[in-house]
Amino acid sequence: MTGPVLPLVAVALVVVATIGIGVYGLRLARTTSDFLVASRTVSPLWNASAISGEYLSAASFLGVAGLVMAYGADALWYPVGFVAGYFVLLLFVAAPLRRSGAYTVPDFAEVRLGSRGLRRLCALAVVAIGLLYLVPQLHGAGLALRATTGAPVQVGAVLVAVVVTVNVAGGGMRSATFVQAFQYWLKLTALAVPAVFLLLAWQGDGRPALDTPTPPTFLQRTTVEVDSSTRFVVDEPVTVTVDGRQRRLEEGSTAVPGGSPVVFPAGAAVPHVASLAPATGLDWSRPLSGAGGVEHPLYATYALVLATFLGTMGLPHVLVRFYTNPDGRAARRTTLGVLALLGAFYLLPAVYGALGRLYVPELLLTGRTDAVVLSLPVAALSGPAGPLLQALLVAGAFAAFLSTSSGLLVTTAGVLAQDLLPAGRGDRAPGRVRGSVRGFQLAALGTGGVSLLVALPAAALPLTQVVGLAFAVAASTFCPLLVLGIWWRGLTVAGAGAGLLVGGGLSTLAVAATLTGSVGSDGWPAALLAQPAAWTVPTAFAVMVAGSLATRGTVPPDVGRTMMLLHAPEGLGLPAGSGPPGHADRSSPETTARRRQRAVRRTAP
Amino acid sequence: MSRPEPPRRVAVTSPRTAAVRRPPGRSALRALDEQDVVGELLVRSLVRAQLTLALRLLTVLAVLLGGLPLLFATVPSTRDVQVLGLPLPWLALGVLVYPALLVGGLVHLRLAERHERDFVDLVERS
Numbered sequence: 001m002t003g004p005v006l007p008l009v010a011v012a013l014v015v016v017a018t019i020g021i022g023v024y025g026l027r028l029a030r031t032t033s034d035f036l037v038a039s040r041t042v043s044p045l046w047n048a049s050a051i052s053g054e055y056l057s058a059a060s061f062l063g064v065a066g067l068v069m070a071y072g073a074d075a076l077w078y079p080v081g082f083v084a085g086y087f088v089l090l091l092f093v094a095a096p097l098r099r100s101g102a103y104t105v106p107d108f109a110e111v112r113l114g115s116r117g118l119r120r121l122c123a124l125a126v127v128a129i130g131l132l133y134l135v136p137q138l139h140g141a142g143l144a145l146r147a148t149t150g151a152p153v154q155v156g157a158v159l160v161a162v163v164v165t166v167n168v169a170g171g172g173m174r175s176a177t178f179v180q181a182f183q184y185w186l187k188l189t190a191l192a193v194p195a196v197f198l199l200l201a202w203q204g205d206g207r208p209a210l211d212t213p214t215p216p217t218f219l220q221r222t223t224v225e226v227d228s229s230t231r232f233v234v235d236e237p238v239t240v241t242v243d244g245r246q247r248r249l250e251e252g253s254t255a256v257p258g259g260s261p262v263v264f265p266a267g268a269a270v271p272h273v274a275s276l277a278p279a280t281g282l283d284w285s286r287p288l289s290g291a292g293g294v295e296h297p298l299y300a301t302y303a304l305v306l307a308t309f310l311g312t313m314g315l316p317h318v319l320v321r322f323y324t325n326p327d328g329r330a331a332r333r334t335t336l337g338v339l340a341l342l343g344a345f346y347l348l349p350a351v352y353g354a355l356g357r358l359y360v361p362e363l364l365l366t367g368r369t370d371a372v373v374l375s376l377p378v379a380a381l382s383g384p385a386g387p388l389l390q391a392l393l394v395a396g397a398f399a400a401f402l403s404t405s406s407g408l409l410v411t412t413a414g415v416l417a418q419d420l421l422p423a424g425r426g427d428r429a430p431g432r433v434r435g436s437v438r439g440f441q442l443a444a445l446g447t448g449g450v451s452l453l454v455a456l457p458a459a460a461l462p463l464t465q466v467v468g469l470a471f472a473v474a475a476s477t478f479c480p481l482l483v484l485g486i487w488w489r490g491l492t493v494a495g496a497g498a499g500l501l502v503g504g505g506l507s508t509l510a511v512a513a514t515l516t517g518s519v520g521s522d523g524w525p526a527a528l529l530a531q532p533a534a535w536t537v538p539t540a541f542a543v544m545v546a547g548s549l550a551t552r553g554t555v556p557p558d559v560g561r562t563m564m565l566l567h568a569p570e571g572l573g574l575p576a577g578s579g580p581p582g583h584a585d586r587s588s589p590e591t592t593a594r595r596r597q598r599a600v601r602r603t604a605p
Numbered sequence: 606m607s608r609p610e611p612p613r614r615v616a617v618t619s620p621r622t623a624a625v626r627r628p629p630g631r632s633a634l635r636a637l638d639e640q641d642v643v644g645e646l647l648v649r650s651l652v653r654a655q656l657t658l659a660l661r662l663l664t665v666l667a668v669l670l671g672g673l674p675l676l677f678a679t680v681p682s683t684r685d686v687q688v689l690g691l692p693l694p695w696l697a698l699g700v701l702v703y704p705a706l707l708v709g710g711l712v713h714l715r716l717a718e719r720h721e722r723d724f725v726d727l728v729e730r731s
């Protein structure tokens with residue numbers, strides 16, 4: 001069997017390239033500031049490629065197509081929201097955040113409100129969101145390797161965790177920037193080239209219709225590997241072959257004992273996994289039809305829009321990238337570049353999702369729709385093209401796992417090292433343990449290890465939905481903090497803290513309830529918990545505003561200076577976020593960025 | 606053999622940058638730096654202009670993009686209209702939305718930088 005060889009070669013090539021570019025970057029990274037923020041020498045195009053490469057995760061590369069395949073037109077809102085989030089970020093956050101000189105949200109909280117306590121609270125939220133986002137990446141790597149080579153799920157997760165942890169601990173962000181930029185282009189190519197071949201094959205087959213009045217059927221005699229734990233629902237009785245013997249599946253829920261391959265005849269209706277309601281092609285192609293069994297699709301759509309539009313700005317690994325822009329203007333240009341690059345990429349996943357219903361409908365039975373991107377070429381194309389293109393897609397998928405995981409790891413470890421690790425000889429000696437290269441490396445090893453420990457036993461998680469929940473938590477915590485902090489002078493420490501606690505607490509509870517499946521899947525409670533952003537984001541905003549108004553007397557006295565720092569364009573000779581240290585002591589809360597710069601200056605040769 | 610002393614190396618620089626040619630007005634700059642009434646007003650007006658711009662574009666986004674689900678819900682026939690061989694929802698959400706967001710971003714970039722130039726001009730003139 002030559003099957004697993006090509007995908008393994010592809011994975012090996014991506015891993016070697018990632019490590020190679022990492023080593024090349026390491027030679028250039030000398031000081032702490034090189035290590036963490038690439039010395040802010042990254043040009044807008046590089047930076048936009050790097051942001052896009054970092055952002056396009058397993059959820060985008062594999063998950064979106066899987067959701068489109070299962071849920072139809074409504075799932076198109078996921079990629080739309082992933083891009084529109086950058087538009088909102090451009091409008092409200094990009095330039096002022098860069099000008100604040102903040103490297104992470106905790107930095108921003110301290111620059112704006114001068115509170116160490118609030119800083120710690122933000123750091124906790126960063127770690128929570130980082131882990132919530134990191135785990136599905138590792139899990140996706142396991143799924144991808146299993147789908148293409150049959151390796152156990154754990155192998156892919158361990159592979160990605162080890163490569164990323166070693167690479168990040170060794171090279172930091174400087175190498176990450178090169179790696180990320182390279183990986184955006186790899187991912188775009190890997191998804192675009194097979195899509196062209198698949199569309200040609202579809203054309204060659206006479207463009208079979210997708211909006212049929214019936215649920216999907218098997219185009220040809222199909223062998224399906226069903227593991228014994230999978231329960232599926234048979235709607236039309238069908239005679240299948242199991243272990244060479246004919247067996248009739250009657251209507252109703254069914255499981256195949258022993259995990260034997262089941263052979264379905266051509267033209268049979270595809271039984272669906274128990275958690276997914278079968279939809280006719282017509283319903284699938286229509287928005288708001290509830291295809292796949294979504295309750296209250298209009299609410300779910302708006303809640304998803306809110307979570308993704310507002311959550312992007314709160315994703316820790318996204319914000320860090322803005323610090324690598326030289327100034328606020330470059331930050332805007334970088335964001336515009338990201339809008340273009342992401343827009344080009346997200347034209348593609350829907351193609352896979354749609355064609356998947358025709359060529360690999362058995363994924364609706366096994367519930368592994370996340371594998372549609374990787375399974376399509378072999379199923380739809382004849383000859384050597386299928387395996388070759390599949391290998392290309394595996395390479396792209398691993399680029400996605402590696403790049404997003406590195407970005408998350410750099411940020412989460414950075415925040416851990418900076419704010420949550422023991423401070424060694426105390427705060428009086430900044431840069432000694434906290435924020436030092438060694439502290440960062442230790443934090444990276446710790447974070448990588450913990451996320452792997454969580455990912456290994458995790459049950460089958462739908463990639464994009466878990467990522468969607470991370471967006472909801474980010475939108476309910478950091479979005480109000482950033483928007484109100486940047487645009488409203490009245491924000492106070494107490495108000496911001498209360499808003500973070502309420503928004504973060506509510507959204508985390510909703511996530512926990514959804515992931516543990518403790519609330520069933522019917523009716524309003526389930527819909528509200530599965531997409532919490534629609535009520536947690538307004539609540540967080542309201543609490544933050546009300547709390548600030550109630551503690552009006554504690555508005556920082558230097559808020560006018562901070563507002564000027566955030567909004568005044570560079571080049572006026574005013575103290576700026578990245579200004580020389582002489583300016584630093586003018587504003588009372590010294591930012592980490594400045595502290596770090598000074599620490600570096602002391603230790604640099 | 607003694608050669609004539611080579612000419613000393615000197616740095617040749619051009620003073621023709623905006624910063625040198627037109628030094629910022631002292632008084633406004635100091636007003637900004639010291640955050641007196643004038644400085645405060647200058648910054649407040651810049652922030653208000655930028656915020657208005659951002660909210661306007663957000664409203665456009667909310668109406669155009671946020672209105673789509675409402676349109677599909679209230680006029681169900683729009684879900685089946687075929688445009689250019691694709692159902693309207695797929696054309697709008699799968700293709701058109703991305704260039705539209707890019708254009709919106711470009712508009713914001715232009716206008717936000719214009720506000721900043723106006724602010725700089727105001728500071729330098731005074």
